[in-house]
Amino acid sequence: MTVDNVFKSVGYKFISLIGEGSFSEVKLYSSLKHRCNVAIKIMDREKSPAYFVEKFVPRELSILGQVNHDNIIKMYEIIEMPGRRVGIVMEAAAKDLYKKIVEVHRIPECQSKTMFSQMVSAINYLHQAGIVHRTFCGTLTYYPPEIIMERPYDPKKYDIWSLAVILFCMLTGQVPFNAASQSRLLILQQKPLVYPKDVAFGEPCRELFRAMLQYDPPKRPTIQEVAEHPWLKN
Numbered sequence: 001m002t003v004d005n006v007f008k009s010v011g012y013k014f015i016s017l018i019g020e021g022s023f024s025e026v027k028l029y030s031s032l033k034h035r036c037n038v039a040i041k042i043m044d045r046e047k048s049p050a051y052f053v054e055k056f057v058p059r060e061l062s063i064l065g066q067v068n069h070d071n072i073i074k075m076y077e078i079i080e081m082p083g084r085r086v087g088i089v090m091e092a093a094a095k096d097l098y099k100k101i102v103e104v105h106r107i108p109e110c111q112s113k114t115m116f117s118q119m120v121s122a123i124n125y126l127h128q129a130g131i132v133h134r135t136f137c138g139t140l141t142y143y144p145p146e147i148i149m150e151r152p153y154d155p156k157k158y159d160i161w162s163l164a165v166i167l168f169c170m171l172t173g174q175v176p177f178n179a180a181s182q183s184r185l186l187i188l189q190q191k192p193l194v195y196p197k198d199v200a201f202g203e204p205c206r207e208l209f210r211a212m213l214q215y216d217p218p219k220r221p222t223i224q225e226v227a228e229h230p231w232l233k234n
């Protein structure tokens with residue numbers, strides 16, 4: 001029985017492929033039961049490395065099962081399938097942020113602020129629950145200096161750095177520090193941030209970036225402090 005037929009037998013009708021992760025694919029299905037479209041992440045335990053199956057997947061499922069926040073995707077059910085495959089049925093997100101930035105190039109400040117507030121609210125909720133995100137993005141240019149240098153790190157301060165990088169990408173369509181080598185990236189991360197000349201940045205926004213992109217992790221604000229920052233309050 002194909003994966004799509006397994007899901008059809010329990011009420012999910014295939015619509016389209018959304019995307020692929022390292023060891024999984026995510027597809028869009030319609031659901032009468034949930035009266036909406038759902039995203040199902042399909043993982044094949046046979047084809048995935050042991051650390052992923054034994055550590056990452058149970059951890060991701062346990063976290064998704066515990067959390068309940070308006071800005072965090074909800075998990076509806078887990079479907080075990082023949083051949084050690086598993087389907088995680090989730091709320092379908094409207095659009096991948098990365099794809100949106102590629103499409104519109106820059107997200108206007110007002111809209112960026114609304115979206116960033118939602119991310120900060122979700123991360124604030126997770127940090128208070130003792131959960132950290134850590135893997136917002138996969139490439140080197142998103143990593144804080146302590147990760148590039150492979151030093152012991154505070155995962156909450158790692159999240160603060162990554163959030164700032166994402167906000168910069170939303171507002172400018174480019175990463176704040178761009179270098180091909182690790183050593184060059186570390187040099188740039190220690191210098192004042194360079195803003196593109198054709199985007200207007202007010203002082204509250206610049207101050208927020210200065211704080212969140214502090215090279216020294218303890219100097220970065222907590223997520224609660226970010227939530228209360230004047231740029232987000234106005």
Ligand SMILES: Nc1ncnc2c1ncn2[C@@H]1O[C@H](COP(=O)(O)OP(=O)(O)OP(=O)(O)O)[C@@H](O)[C@H]1O
Pocket residue numbers: 018019020021022023024025026039041073090091092093094096
């Ligand atoms: N609930 C969802 N709604 C809409 N799109 C989703 C949903 N979950 C994942 N996606 C999209 O599907 C793609 C693959 O996601 P997936 O979670 O499998 O991998 P990933 O987190 O991108 O990478 P990795 O497996 O390396 O952690 C991504 O482009 C992601 O945006």
